[in-house]
Amino acid sequence: MKNKLAPTAFALAMLVGFTGCDLQVENPNSPDRARALAGPDDVETLIASSFQKVWEIGHYWNNANFAFGHMASRHTATWGNMGMNDLGREPREPLPNSPTYRWAYVFEANWGDAYGGISAASDGIRAVDAGLEIGPGGERNARALAFAKTNQAILSCLLALWYDQAFIVDETTDLGGELETVDSNAMFSYAMGKLNDAESAVRGSSFTIEETWINGNPWSSSELADYIVSWKARCEANMPRSDAEAAGANWSQIISNAQSGIRDVVVLGEDSSSDSPWYDGLKSLMQENETWHRMHMDWVGMADQSGEYQDWLATPTEQRTARHLTFGDDARFPPENVEGTTSDIVSPSVASYGPRSRFNATIIFRPERGTYRQSHYGDMRYDVYTQSCSFCFFGDMEHMTAQEMDSYIAEGHYRMGNFAGAAEIVNRTRMEAGLPPAPTNPTDAVPSNGAGECTPRKRYDTQGRCGNLRDAMWFEHFETVFNVFGGLEHWHGRRNDLLPAGTAQQLPIPAADLEVLQRDIYTFGGGGASSAPNPIPPSVVPGNLNSALERAAYSLARLRQQQDARSRTTDLVIR
Numbered sequence: 001m002k003n004k005l006a007p008t009a010f011a012l013a014m015l016v017g018f019t020g021c022d023l024q025v026e027n028p029n030s031p032d033r034a035r036a037l038a039g040p041d042d043v044e045t046l047i048a049s050s051f052q053k054v055w056e057i058g059h060y061w062n063n064a065n066f067a068f069g070h071m072a073s074r075h076t077a078t079w080g081n082m083g084m085n086d087l088g089r090e091p092r093e094p095l096p097n098s099p100t101y102r103w104a105y106v107f108e109a110n111w112g113d114a115y116g117g118i119s120a121a122s123d124g125i126r127a128v129d130a131g132l133e134i135g136p137g138g139e140r141n142a143r144a145l146a147f148a149k150t151n152q153a154i155l156s157c158l159l160a161l162w163y164d165q166a167f168i169v170d171e172t173t174d175l176g177g178e179l180e181t182v183d184s185n186a187m188f189s190y191a192m193g194k195l196n197d198a199e200s201a202v203r204g205s206s207f208t209i210e211e212t213w214i215n216g217n218p219w220s221s222s223e224l225a226d227y228i229v230s231w232k233a234r235c236e237a238n239m240p241r242s243d244a245e246a247a248g249a250n251w252s253q254i255i256s257n258a259q260s261g262i263r264d265v266v267v268l269g270e271d272s273s274s275d276s277p278w279y280d281g282l283k284s285l286m287q288e289n290e291t292w293h294r295m296h297m298d299w300v301g302m303a304d305q306s307g308e309y310q311d312w313l314a315t316p317t318e319q320r321t322a323r324h325l326t327f328g329d330d331a332r333f334p335p336e337n338v339e340g341t342t343s344d345i346v347s348p349s350v351a352s353y354g355p356r357s358r359f360n361a362t363i364i365f366r367p368e369r370g371t372y373r374q375s376h377y378g379d380m381r382y383d384v385y386t387q388s389c390s391f392c393f394f395g396d397m398e399h400m401t402a403q404e405m406d407s408y409i410a411e412g413h414y415r416m417g418n419f420a421g422a423a424e425i426v427n428r429t430r431m432e433a434g435l436p437p438a439p440t441n442p443t444d445a446v447p448s449n450g451a452g453e454c455t456p457r458k459r460y461d462t463q464g465r466c467g468n469l470r471d472a473m474w475f476e477h478f479e480t481v482f483n484v485f486g487g488l489e490h491w492h493g494r495r496n497d498l499l500p501a502g503t504a505q506q507l508p509i510p511a512a513d514l515e516v517l518q519r520d521i522y523t524f525g526g527g528g529a530s531s532a533p534n535p536i537p538p539s540v541v542p543g544n545l546n547s548a549l550e551r552a553a554y555s556l557a558r559l560r561q562q563q564d565a566r567s568r569t570t571d572l573v574i575r
Contacts, residue, residue: 049120050121054158075482093525125148125149142201149198164183230262233261237249241505284393301457303456305451328454359377438469439468
């Protein structure tokens with residue numbers, strides 16, 4: 001159903017950037033409209049500020065990033081902040097899309113940031129189209145227009161990735177007329193067209209952007225164009241809401257864009273006490289092991305060699321507790337022997353560290369909110385940034401990586417039947433971590449060492465069987481994109497049917513906006529609309545006994561889950 005937006009509501013929404021969040025900080029880099037359109041330099045600053053909305057959506061804490069990282073079973077925490085406690089409960093509940101919900105910014109922030117950035121870019125384009133000259137004789141007009149179009153396109157893509165529907169808005173929009181929402185697929189098609197147009201505009205000019213526009217990156221027009229190409233790969237690969245939808249994606253085009261775009265983007269972090277927009281809440285708070293972050297057992301358990309993860313899975317959800325795991329040959333995880341004695345493997349008492357993760361002896365999350373969300377293990381790859389000083393956030397901040405692009409290439413090869421090509425990419429990070437290469441035959445299990453250890457184990461598998469090439473590909477993807485850009489873990493999980501059952505696959509239009517529009521408030525998840533199905537069942541390869549046994553085991557596990565669910569319902573009635 002298409003929702004019409006009244007002219008008055010739309011004009012107001014564009015002026016204020018649609019809905020806001022409950023933490024408002026004056027940012028001198030985001031001028032108001034009157035100041036922004038006062039002169040050529042002001043308009044250029046306004047256009048430059050539109051990229052900050054891309055940054056906020058992908059890297060700030062006060063939006064959906066924490067909660068959806070938890071919902072992807074990659075990150076875990078029980079705090080109410082950012083909706084983590086409510087949205088991370090199991091069994092999953094519908095998203096509390098309400099204007100009075102304390103953490104309503106989970107639904108509102110990305111929406112408001114996207115339209116705030118699109119509005120700024122559109123205002124700038126209108127000013128230039130009306131005859132404004134930026135620089136002597138308008139020498140900087142082409143640069144300003146190209147950068148504005150780039151940010152319009154990226155923000156439109158993010159609306160398609162996060163929301164089920166959205167409004168198509170740019171400098172041609174008649175704010176005095178009526179607009180209708182379009183569904184996410186139409187928004188995606190529009191965004192990809194805008195990305196193509198932006199690339200053409202950028203490649204058709206020769207310029208260098210200011211270092212502060214994408215902080216620390218004084219890119220040439222060619223480099224900016226390559227960045228747009230990488231966004232095409234990121235946008236198209238992450239758009240599918242299910243494995244079935246992903247099977248129909250244009251993976252040959254995704255591969256081409258991922259190969260030819262920019263490979264690594266690092267933005268320079270600044271002292272946040274100066275109201276600089278250039279800080280990264282994912283790489284600080286969402287990795288801070290003492291308060292905010294641990295690895296979810298659904299994730300770290302895939303690397304476990306002790307059998308504790310399988311026992312954890314076999315335990316009823318509400319009775320699960322944090323376990324001490326061992327990790328075999330995977331050097332990315334903490335060493336098994338913490339203090340040099342065998343007994344410490346069973347009951348380690350101090351923190352230990354691997355190159356990318358750590359063991360924490362203490363449990364920091366509230367048990368009454370679900371011990372199944374507790375974990376001893378946390379990520380530490382961004383500790384240099386996190387510990388630069390207390391809430392200062394100096395240093396390099398990853399925004400896009402070659403490994404992310406390689407993950408899309410590997411998945412594309414796999415889905416197109418080029419298993420050797422997929423394995424070649426997957427094995428780069430596997431072998432760097434000390435693991436043997438994954439097989440090129442998709443039905444073969446990853447090799448185990450002499451002790452019977454293998455990584456990864458199959459996700460959600462109580463039998464602890466060794467994964468195959470696709471499991472290894474999933475595992476490496478989850479490992480390499482953690483906290484690079486908000487949403488990547490959730491989008492990866494939904495397009496591969498890996499999210500816990502009932503997890504919301506996308507966001508609804510925020511309730512506060514629906515009220516302004518005089519539309520019914522709706523939501524997703526909890527087994528209702530746009531809920532993740534039960535994790536993908538194994539495929540049956542004709543004539544292959546192992547795959548037939550795998551499917552039978554899956555069916556048995558599903559039956560047990562249904563019985564457990566009925567038992568929980570009975571318990572609730574008795575209480």
